[in-house]
Amino acid sequence: MKIFRSLAVFAALLFMSLPVLAQQDVEMADEMRKNGKIYVVVAVMLTILIGLILYLVRLDRKISRMERAGKS
Amino acid sequence: MYKSWWKILSVALLIYTFTAGLLTDVPRLPQLQETIRNLYFHVCMWFGMMILFMVSVVYAIKYLRSNNLRHDIYSRQFATVGILFGVLGYLTGTIWMSYTWADPNNPAYASFRTIAREPKLIGAAIALLIYLAYMVLRDSIQDIDKKARVSAVYNIFAFAMLFPTIWILPRLLPSLHPGGEGEGNPALNYNDIDDSMRLVFYPAVAGWTLLGVWITTLKIRLNLLKEQKLIK
Numbered sequence: 001m002k003i004f005r006s007l008a009v010f011a012a013l014l015f016m017s018l019p020v021l022a023q024q025d026v027e028m029a030d031e032m033r034k035n036g037k038i039y040v041v042v043a044v045m046l047t048i049l050i051g052l053i054l055y056l057v058r059l060d061r062k063i064s065r066m067e068r069a070g071k072s
Numbered sequence: 073m074y075k076s077w078w079k080i081l082s083v084a085l086l087i088y089t090f091t092a093g094l095l096t097d098v099p100r101l102p103q104l105q106e107t108i109r110n111l112y113f114h115v116c117m118w119f120g121m122m123i124l125f126m127v128s129v130v131y132a133i134k135y136l137r138s139n140n141l142r143h144d145i146y147s148r149q150f151a152t153v154g155i156l157f158g159v160l161g162y163l164t165g166t167i168w169m170s171y172t173w174a175d176p177n178n179p180a181y182a183s184f185r186t187i188a189r190e191p192k193l194i195g196a197a198i199a200l201l202i203y204l205a206y207m208v209l210r211d212s213i214q215d216i217d218k219k220a221r222v223s224a225v226y227n228i229f230a231f232a233m234l235f236p237t238i239w240i241l242p243r244l245l246p247s248l249h250p251g252g253e254g255e256g257n258p259a260l261n262y263n264d265i266d267d268s269m270r271l272v273f274y275p276a277v278a279g280w281t282l283l284g285v286w287i288t289t290l291k292i293r294l295n296l297l298k299e300q301k302l303i304k
Contacts, residue, residue: 026100038094045090053083056286063293064074070300 073289078282085279089116092272099266103172110168111269112276117161118196118238120281124154124288125203125231132227135220144220145299147227148210149291151203153284158200165193173248191245191252195237202230 093112101108128150135143173190174183187193206226213219246252265273 026102026105028100028106042091042094045094046087049086049090053086056290059290060079060286063290063297066297067293070297 073293079286082279082282082286085275086283089272089276089279093276096272097268099269107168107172108269110164111265112272114161114164114168115273116276116280117157117164119277120284121154121157121161122234123281124150124157124284125234127285128154129227129231132224135224139217141216141220141299142296144224145295146292147224149288149295151206151227151230152291153288155200155203155207156287157280157284158196158203162196162200169248187248190248192238192242192247192249195242199230199234199237202233206230 089112093109098106098108128147131143131147131150135141135147169187173187174180206223209226210219210223213222242249243251
């Protein structure tokens with residue numbers, strides 16, 4: 001009887017490690033990170049963002065100029 | 073509107089969002105996988121929309137109290153950019169859901185059937201339509217003062233409708249979104265969002281909202297210039 005109990009405890013402990021596998025089983029972009037391509041994605045997104053921001057700055061300056069001209 | 077410190081802050085926060093948003097570690101959840109990073113973009117659009125609509129209704133009330141048409145211009149422009157953020161939120165949500173909610177094993181119409189019944193989608197659509205009606209209302213009245221007064225009152229109603237349609241009803245019903253029936257407050261709930269995500273999420277909300285405010289101030293300044301020219 002005692003050996004069955006210890007076997008059962010042993011099996012339970014063994015199966016308790018299964019949730020750890022859940023971390024590796026979820027497919028993420030690790031491949032992209034490993035070969036450095038994630039930085040390309042970041043670079044592209046930042047380029048688009050900076051481009052749009054520069055457009056906004058240009059608009060802001062243009063409007064400031066028009067406001068100053070109107071005040072004269 | 074003319075100071076630049078908060079515009080520079082907005083750009084800095086957005087650059088941080090784009091970089092840290094893609095490069096930091098995120099919780100590994102099944103079905104969502106890397107798309108969980110959309111929290112910094114899609115969800116921020118809706119947060120930005122709420123804040124912009126809030127400012128819009130404050131200026132609407134200010135107009136009703138002061139009859140100063142300047143407040144009416146502010147109110148309209150904040151509502152316009154709020155609608156833009158809402159539409160962007162809807163579009164980004166559509167893209168996101170086509171990778172997560174849509175089941176590749178089912179034909180398209182089967183997924184569509186479930187998704188079309190999603191309460192937050194229906195609620196957000198109703199809220200945006202109410203604000204689009206605000207824009208139509210504004211353009212339908214010729215007299216400036218009457219236009220400002222009627223649309224300010226409508227603005228208050230439209231803002232009030234945001235809450236039952238987007239926040240209250242979707243939380244009471246079973247939903248594909250987080251926060252559905254019985255799930256509690258997502259994103260802002262202390263236990264619901266991972267610490268690593270909160271580090272990027274809060275600055276992202278600030279960055280996107282400040283960007284929305286910047287765009288709005290540009291539109292307001294253009295409008296004020298136009299009004300000046302008309303008076304001359």
